[in-house]
Amino acid sequence: MAQATGFMDYKRKENASIVPLERITNFKEFHPKLDESERRNQAARCMNCGVPMCQSALRLKGMVTGCPLHNYIPEWNDALYNGQFDMAAWRLLKTSNFPEFTGRVCPALCEKACNCGNPVVNEGAVTIHDNELFIIEKAFQTGYMKAEPPVHRSGKKIAVIGSGPGGLAVADCLNKRGHSVTVFEREDKAGGLLMYGIPNMKLEKSIIERRVNLMKAEGIEFIFNADVGRSISAEHILKEYDAVALCCGAKKARPLTAAGIEKLEKNEAAKNNGGMIFAVDFLTAVTKCVIATGDALKKIGMEPTNGQIAQMLEKRNGITVEGKNVVIVGGGDTGNDCCGSAIRLGAKSVVQLEMMPCPPSERAADNPWPEWPKILKVDYGAEESISKFGHDPRIYETTVKEVISENGHISAIKTVQVEFVVKDGKRTLVEKAGTEKTLPCDLLLIAAGFTGCEPYTAQAFGVQTGDRGTVTATEYSTSLEKVFTAGDMHRGQSLVVWAIAEGRECAKQIDAYLNNQN
Numbered sequence: 001m002a003q004a005t006g007f008m009d010y011k012r013k014e015n016a017s018i019v020p021l022e023r024i025t026n027f028k029e030f031h032p033k034l035d036e037s038e039r040r041n042q043a044a045r046c047m048n049c050g051v052p053m054c055q056s057a058l059r060l061k062g063m064v065t066g067c068p069l070h071n072y073i074p075e076w077n078d079a080l081y082n083g084q085f086d087m088a089a090w091r092l093l094k095t096s097n098f099p100e101f102t103g104r105v106c107p108a109l110c111e112k113a114c115n116c117g118n119p120v121v122n123e124g125a126v127t128i129h130d131n132e133l134f135i136i137e138k139a140f141q142t143g144y145m146k147a148e149p150p151v152h153r154s155g156k157k158i159a160v161i162g163s164g165p166g167g168l169a170v171a172d173c174l175n176k177r178g179h180s181v182t183v184f185e186r187e188d189k190a191g192g193l194l195m196y197g198i199p200n201m202k203l204e205k206s207i208i209e210r211r212v213n214l215m216k217a218e219g220i221e222f223i224f225n226a227d228v229g230r231s232i233s234a235e236h237i238l239k240e241y242d243a244v245a246l247c248c249g250a251k252k253a254r255p256l257t258a259a260g261i262e263k264l265e266k267n268e269a270a271k272n273n274g275g276m277i278f279a280v281d282f283l284t285a286v287t288k289c290v291i292a293t294g295d296a297l298k299k300i301g302m303e304p305t306n307g308q309i310a311q312m313l314e315k316r317n318g319i320t321v322e323g324k325n326v327v328i329v330g331g332g333d334t335g336n337d338c339c340g341s342a343i344r345l346g347a348k349s350v351v352q353l354e355m356m357p358c359p360p361s362e363r364a365a366d367n368p369w370p371e372w373p374k375i376l377k378v379d380y381g382a383e384e385s386i387s388k389f390g391h392d393p394r395i396y397e398t399t400v401k402e403v404i405s406e407n408g409h410i411s412a413i414k415t416v417q418v419e420f421v422v423k424d425g426k427r428t429l430v431e432k433a434g435t436e437k438t439l440p441c442d443l444l445l446i447a448a449g450f451t452g453c454e455p456y457t458a459q460a461f462g463v464q465t466g467d468r469g470t471v472t473a474t475e476y477s478t479s480l481e482k483v484f485t486a487g488d489m490h491r492g493q494s495l496v497v498w499a500i501a502e503g504r505e506c507a508k509q510i511d512a513y514l515n516n517q518n
Contacts, residue, residue, distance in 0.1 A: 003081060006044030007116050012124030013042060015133075017380075020387035024344050026306065027200040027290050029104075030380075039080070039134045042127045045116060046077035053113035053370050054128060063372040066113040068501040069102075071095045073110060073128055080131055089139035092132060097169045097500055098211060100140070101194060103133030104203050106497045107333075113370040140210070147217035150178040156514045159184060159241040161228045161457060164192020165496045166487020167247030168211075169503025170510070171220050177511050181220045182241070186227040192249055194496065196284040199337050201344075201380075205291060229460035238461070242517070243482045243510050246471060247503065248457050250488035253278040254448045256329060258400040258413075265408030270318040275410035276403070277319065279334045279447035285317040286341050310345045322346030325440040327413055329353050330447030331394050338445045339381030339393055350385050350393045351439060355418055355429065358396040401436060403444065413441045450493045458489075468492050476506035477513075484510050 003009065015031045017023070023030035034042070054073045056066035067073065072091045079088035092099055108129040111117065117125030139145045156179045160167045163185040171181045189195050191208040216222060226232050237244055256276070264274030271281040289312040293304035307322075314320050326342045328335045331354030342350050359376045367374050378392070385393040395415075402414040417435035420427050452469015463471055463478040463485070470492050471478055471485040478485055486506035487499040 003044035006041070006081070007047050007121070007123055007126075010041045010045050012045070012116075012127060013038065014127055015130045020380075020384040023201070024340075024384050024388065026303070027309065027344060029201055029204050033134060033137070034130070039131065040083065043077045043080035043131050045123075045126045046074055046081070047116055047126075048074040048078065049115045053115060054110040054126075056113060057109075058113070058370070060371045065109055065370050065372045067110040068495075068497050069095045069504075071110065071132075076135060077126065077128070077131060080135060085135065085138045085142065086144050088135045089144050092135050093139075096132075097172045097504065098165065099132050099136035100207055100211065101165060101203065102497050102500070103129060103136060104207070105194075105198055106495065109372070109495075109497070112372055118369045145214065147214055149217070149219045150176060152178050153180060154178045154514070156180065156242045156517075157182070157240065158243045158245065158510065158514075159237050160245045160247060161237070162192060162247035162249060162487070162489070163190040163212075163222065164247060164249050164487060164499060165194055166249075166489070166499035166503040166506075167192065167245065168215070169500045170245045170247060170486055170507045172215060173504055173507035174510060175215070175218055175220050177507075179511070179514065183220060183222045184226040184228050184232065184237075185222065185224050186231075188224050190222055190224070193251075193280070196287050197280050197334075197337075199283060199341050200287060200290050201340065202337070205287070229457040234457075234460035234462075238482075243484065243514060244461070245506060245510060246457065246461065246463070246478070246483065246485040246489055247487045247506075248453055248489045250450045250453050250470060250493045251280060252451050252454050252469060253280060253446060254451050256400060256403075256444075256446050256448065258403050260403035260405060263405050263408065264403065264410065267318060272318050274405055274408045275442055276444040276446065279328070279330065279338050279445050282319065282445050283334075283337060283341065285313060285319060286345070289313045289316060306344050306346065313345065319443070321443060323348050324442035325349045325351075326443045326445065327351045327353065327400075327439060327441045328393075328445045328447055329400060330449065331356070331396070332447065332449070333379070335445075335447035336379045336381035338447055340384055342443075342445075343381070343384050343388055347443075349389060349440075352382075352394045353398045353400065353415065354394055354396050355399050356396065358394075400444075401431070404438070410441050410444050412438050413444065414438050450488075452492065453489045476502070476509045482513065484513075 018030040055070050057068045076088040076091040110128045111125040114125035158181050160171045160183045163183050171183050175181045190212045266273050289309050293308050297304050310322050326347045328338045331352050335352050339350050361376050397417050398415050400413050401416040404412040415437050417432040463480050466472045473485050476484045486502040
């Protein structure tokens with residue numbers, strides 16, 4: 001283990017956060033890192049438990065606790081504590097392809113299962129998430145992370161469709177096995193939702209570009225603006241490649257079914273229906289404007305302002321946020337990202353509607369450690385709303401009943417409180433009578449989740465999809481010879497860490513398939 005008494009000698013100390021009213025003035029990451037000495041102290045808190053629950057990925061009551069990648073957490077914490085930074089990176093990279101992503105955006109399932117944070121010890125979990133990020137950033141800083149192309153090539157060619165975390169993991173693993181990998185991405189940049197679904201303040205896009213450039217140097221080919229199933233035929237892919245991995249995500253957004261939507265003016269080009277926009281379309285448009293303004297102003301040594309980004313968003317996409325009353329349907333991570341983005345773009349007010357009840361502030365008796373804690377969390381967007389507007393933006397057990405519009409554009413919404421009741425043996429969502437309210441709304445962002453993959457790529461290849469809108473597979477092998485699938489397209493909307501885990505397992509199955517073809 002690291003320091004035998006470390007968990008008693010040092011208190012948990014996370015990476016700091018820039019105060020909300022300061023950080024909302026830009027779209028930059030806002031977590032300054034601890035210095036090396038303090039980070040090693042935090043690593044010293046790792047207890048090297050007899051049964052390290054942090055790396056277990058146990059499924060308890062339908063939810064996973066512990067790392068899905070089964071990272072060797074006690075090992076690299078020990079190396080970090082001892083200042084063996086290359087050793088720490090080597091052990092981390094054994095199980096994790098992209099720690100610089102998960103170290104920023106993962107909700108740290110590992111920490112929720114950490115023995116140091118259990119009710120008996122009760123000293124706060126080890127800062128595994130921040131330690132991981134320190135290790136990988138140190139590896140880039142020292143030059144440990146460098147291109148290492150495979151010495152020998154197998155002669156086999158693999159096409160990976162989609163460059164989100166699942167697709168990137170498939171490509172990275174198979175390239176390391178000596179296969180020749182080509183990644184097809186319909187957007188202009190790699191990363192999938194890492195690039196255009198997660199805002200810049202959570203994951204700066206230069207971090208993704210750095211990794212993609214490393215993968216290119218290792219021999220992976222990326223083809224952008226390549227929409228397989230539309231601009232590129234599935235038949236061509238199947239003819240040219242020995243195996244195909246479908247990793248297109250699960251971006252088919254769940255629609256809102258409130259009355260009055262049919263009266264909104266539709267603008268398919270801007271994906272803006274009279275002020276109603278799906279969250280991922282909104283976040284994609286915002287990020288593209290953040291990148292474009294940054295690139296343009298970098299040439300003259302200037303940083304983009306939020307106002308300049310907002311102007312470009314209005315000009316390019318017809319989306320105006322400044323001075324608007326923004327309502328977000330959905331209280332999850334995507335809704336929180338919309339909240340933080342809207343505040344930075346000058347929203348007059350922000351409200352988030354959540355159908356579920358407000359979680360308790362502490363674990364309930366039927367939610368013991370090491371289960372995933374079903375407790376209330378105040379993420380960065382809510383923190384910023386509290387600081388900016390003086391209140392938490394979330395309204396629980398509430399949904400949109402009617403969209404009110406003027407001349408095809410949203411002007412207000414009518415909400416209603418809801419609850420789940422059991423009817424005829426089924427859990428059913430019902431309205432509470434007399435609870436309707438009208439809220440001003442100029443921009444309605446739908447962050448109500450996803451209903452599976454956009455079907456056209458799966459249909460182009462002729463693979464089967466199931467009731468959840470995801471591609472059906474035996475492990476990772478689809479119904480079509482030599483076609484595999486991984487990530488959200490396979491398991492449904494999930495976490496980045498799960499997409500990477502799926503990509504790694506899918507790559508193993510493809511590698512075995514290719515070896516059996518010899």
